[in-house]
Amino acid sequence: MSTTTDPSSAPHAPAAGDSPLLEVDGLHVEFRTRDGVSHAVNGVSYHVEQGETLAVLGESGSGKSVTAQAIMGIVDSPPGFVTNGAVRFRGKDLLTLPERERQAIRGQSIAMIFQDALSALNPVFPVGWQIAEMFRVHHGSSRSDARKRAIELMDRVHIPAARDRVRDYPHQFSGGMRQRIMIAMAIALDPAVLIADEPTTALDVTVQAQIMKLLRELQQDSGMGLILITHDLGVVADVADRIAVMYAGRIVEQAPVDRIYATPAHPYTRGLLRSVPRVDLKGQDLSAIAGLPPALTNIPPGCEFHPRCPAAEQLCREDRPPLITVNPGRSSACHFSAEVLNGTR
Amino acid sequence: MEHADASPSSSGGPILLEARDLAKHFPLRTGGVFRRHTGSVQAVDGVSFELRQGETLGVVGESGCGKSTLAKLLMRLEEPTRGEARFKGQNIYDLSGKAMRALRRNIQIVFQDPYSSLDPRMTVGDIVGEPFDIHPEVEPRGSRRRRVQELLDVVGLNPEHINRYPHQFSGGQRQRIGIARGLALRPEVIICDEPVSALDVSVQAQVMNLLASLQDEFGLSYIFIAHDLSVVRHISDRVAVMYLGKIVETGTDEQIYERPAHPYTQALLSAVPVPDPAVRGQRQEIILAGDPPSPADPPSGCRFRTRCWKATDTCAEEEPLFVSRPGTDHDTACHYAAVRDDVVVHRD
Numbered sequence: 290m291s292t293t294t295d296p297s298s299a300p301h302a303p304a305a306g307d308s309p310l311l312e313v314d315g316l317h318v319e320f321r322t323r324d325g326v327s328h329a330v331n332g333v334s335y336h337v338e339q340g341e342t343l344a345v346l347g348e349s350g351s352g353k354s355v356t357a358q359a360i361m362g363i364v365d366s367p368p369g370f371v372t373n374g375a376v377r378f379r380g381k382d383l384l385t386l387p388e389r390e391r392q393a394i395r396g397q398s399i400a401m402i403f404q405d406a407l408s409a410l411n412p413v414f415p416v417g418w419q420i421a422e423m424f425r426v427h428h429g430s431s432r433s434d435a436r437k438r439a440i441e442l443m444d445r446v447h448i449p450a451a452r453d454r455v456r457d458y459p460h461q462f463s464g465g466m467r468q469r470i471m472i473a474m475a476i477a478l479d480p481a482v483l484i485a486d487e488p489t490t491a492l493d494v495t496v497q498a499q500i501m502k503l504l505r506e507l508q509q510d511s512g513m514g515l516i517l518i519t520h521d522l523g524v525v526a527d528v529a530d531r532i533a534v535m536y537a538g539r540i541v542e543q544a545p546v547d548r549i550y551a552t553p554a555h556p557y558t559r560g561l562l563r564s565v566p567r568v569d570l571k572g573q574d575l576s577a578i579a580g581l582p583p584a585l586t587n588i589p590p591g592c593e594f595h596p597r598c599p600a601a602e603q604l605c606r607e608d609r610p611p612l613i614t615v616n617p618g619r620s621s622a623c624h625f626s627a628e629v630l631n632g633t634r
Numbered sequence: 635m636e637h638a639d640a641s642p643s644s645s646g647g648p649i650l651l652e653a654r655d656l657a658k659h660f661p662l663r664t665g666g667v668f669r670r671h672t673g674s675v676q677a678v679d680g681v682s683f684e685l686r687q688g689e690t691l692g693v694v695g696e697s698g699c700g701k702s703t704l705a706k707l708l709m710r711l712e713e714p715t716r717g718e719a720r721f722k723g724q725n726i727y728d729l730s731g732k733a734m735r736a737l738r739r740n741i742q743i744v745f746q747d748p749y750s751s752l753d754p755r756m757t758v759g760d761i762v763g764e765p766f767d768i769h770p771e772v773e774p775r776g777s778r779r780r781r782v783q784e785l786l787d788v789v790g791l792n793p794e795h796i797n798r799y800p801h802q803f804s805g806g807q808r809q810r811i812g813i814a815r816g817l818a819l820r821p822e823v824i825i826c827d828e829p830v831s832a833l834d835v836s837v838q839a840q841v842m843n844l845l846a847s848l849q850d851e852f853g854l855s856y857i858f859i860a861h862d863l864s865v866v867r868h869i870s871d872r873v874a875v876m877y878l879g880k881i882v883e884t885g886t887d888e889q890i891y892e893r894p895a896h897p898y899t900q901a902l903l904s905a906v907p908v909p910d911p912a913v914r915g916q917r918q919e920i921i922l923a924g925d926p927p928s929p930a931d932p933p934s935g936c937r938f939r940t941r942c943w944k945a946t947d948t949c950a951e952e953e954p955l956f957v958s959r960p961g962t963d964h965d966t967a968c969h970y971a972a973v974r975d976d977v978v979v980h981r982d
């Protein structure tokens with residue numbers, strides 16, 4: 290059954306009746322550890338449409354990966370538990386769907402690639418075999434047919450001399466080539482959504498440029514929705530349509546990419562943008578955000594950003610600001626969004 | 635020998651550290667019982683530069699280009715295969731005894747990884763104070779604890795945390811611990827090997843500001859090794875670009891970033907996404923084919939030629955000299971060096 294989304298929780302959802310391609314709604318994930326309960330994800334909502342690139346931006350530990358793991362159903366559990374929320378693919382909630390249906394969607398329609406391609410690939414099997422396995426398992430393809438399609442895919446992600454390299458093992462490839470292999474496996478079944486978790490963070494900048502170009506190309510060909518998880522403000526500016534900024538397990542701002550860079554509506558986003566070195570500020574101090582993100586076992590009351598926020602007031606220490614629409618297509622979780630947006634605070 | 639400095643804008647202090655044709659080749663052996671010498675990895679191969687007092691020399695390049703080996707050579711943690719490095723005029727590889735100890739005090743290093751570079755079993759006080767065990771003459775035993783607390787204070791850590799362990803600190807704080815340790819012996823040169831690469835951008839800014847203020851306060855000279863081009867530009871007076879063991883271009887930050895003349899530098903700059911969607915699509919993106927070749931088997935002639943769109947037969951036959959060519963105003967190692975300004979765009 291397709292349920293229509295509550296417009297207040299998903300401010301950019303398309304017209305009623307027409308569910309987003311993939312939607313995370315009010316997701317909560319916690320890790321029950323010896324040191325207490327770590328609130329890694331605290332009510333995250335975002336969505337991605339066909340052909341669209343959503344960048345999820347945030348610093349280390351902000352919950353970007355755990356959110357993605359919850360979408361894929363691979364949260365390390367225990368200690369991790371999804372305690373609330375929904376993950377809807379074309380309107381169907383994966384968290385409540387019968388196991389078989391859920392597995393079918395996660396196996397075929399949503400795929401994910403990781404930062405560290407080497408540890409995500411199996412070291413003891415040839416890469417061609419690993420790609421071919423996708424076709425054997427999901428399509429029941431014959432051995433030779435699967436192998437042929439593996440070579441085609443390796444060509445498609447521009448691995449030179451694919452036919453000769455199909456028998457090589459992961460360690461025989463460079464970091465960039467391994468990332469291509471992982472991308473080949475991810476797109477093998479033509480997924481509707483690809484989640485890329487820091488796909489280029491471990492790579493050199495010239496190789497990063499190659500991989501980003503490849504992802505763009507594949508997306509244009511297939512129209513898949515892309516969720517790009519990153520902490521690189523440059524990469525986001527280059528490829529994203531929309532951004533969701535995460536802080537301490539929540540989305541604090543969500544907006545189309547051009548607008549967020551020009552006029553951030555949340556003090557944290559503004560702080561991030563300002564802490565990037567820029568040519569015209571050489572020789573001056575960078576404007577760092579003071580302090581550190583909170584421990585997730587002990588998130589401060591009120592606004593989770595208040596201990597570091599230059600705009601904080603008493604209200605911020607007491608009341609948690611909800612993520613609300615500040616103007617069409619944009620939302621921010623700050624009591625003073627409007628003033629931050631127009632530059633008066 | 636002394637040659638005219640083409641860049642009057644860079645700080646005019648005396649030359650403190652000078653490398654001439656520095657090279658480090660690691661022997662490559664095949665496995666098995668008869669471990670035969672089958673060649674060598676030319677990790678650093680003929681690097682020359684000078685560092686003036688109070689100046690920051692940035693070194694950029696991709697993984698495996700030899701940046702960290704260069705750092706180790708300058709610390710004399712490795713002996714060179716050829717060439718020399720002079721600290722205040724003395725070749726550091728000729729030093730021994732007392733003079734060598736003095737050198738070790740004067741050149742310090744801060745490492746990349748704030749997680750693995752600190753011994754987890756040592757307290758912060760032990761880590762920062764360890765250099766005094768090796769150089770007890772610098773600080774008498776009785777005043778060490780106070781000195782360590784001072785150092786913690788200098789780098790913005792709470793001096794009362796002297797008995798804590800590394801795991802009780804965040805990445806940025808651990809990097810500060812590494813910096814405090816680097817400062818302990820009052821060095822004149824600090825080699826920073828990817829000091830902020832492991833940090834989040836907001837914390838990275840804190841550490842960069844700290845490095846800049848320490849430089850002002852203590853007149854330090856830095857060799858700042860990093861792969862993030864905008865971070866290097868922010869802190870450096872001059873920049874050296876490395877590729878496969880060699881410096882391919884050096885200049886002031888403006889020369890390198892506004893008027894790059896070596897194709898590799900141009901490709902590198904063009905690959906860096908600008909954090910401003912308003913300029914999306916404006917820069918000329920040069921997508922290089924393939925990966926850097928192995929330093930165990932570098933290409934003949936110009937090492938960049940296998941990925942270079944300008945390469946000709948000459949590039950395969952002749953190694954390009956590292957000189958300033960007509961139409962350029964700084965040194966590059968390319969037969970066809972030519973300034974290009976369409977690979978860099980600025981935020982509006």
Ligand SMILES: Nc1ncnc2c1ncn2[C@@H]1O[C@H](COP(=O)(O)OP(=O)(O)OP(=O)(O)O)[C@@H](O)[C@H]1O
Binds near residue numbers: 322329347353
């Ligand atoms: N298996 C686990 N057990 C306990 N805590 C976990 C586990 N996996 C993740 N966490 C915690 O969840 C929080 C969010 O982590 P997450 O990996 O989502 O951050 P991230 O935004 O992806 O950060 P990064 O940029 O470093 O990848 C962190 O505090 C992390 O320590």
Ligand code: SF4
Binds near residue numbers: 592622625626
């Ligand atoms: S709600 Fe208050 S503390 Fe939070 S970001 Fe806004 S101004 Fe800062």
Ligand SMILES: [Mg+2]
Binds near residue numbers: 353354355486487
């Ligand atoms: Mg992550």
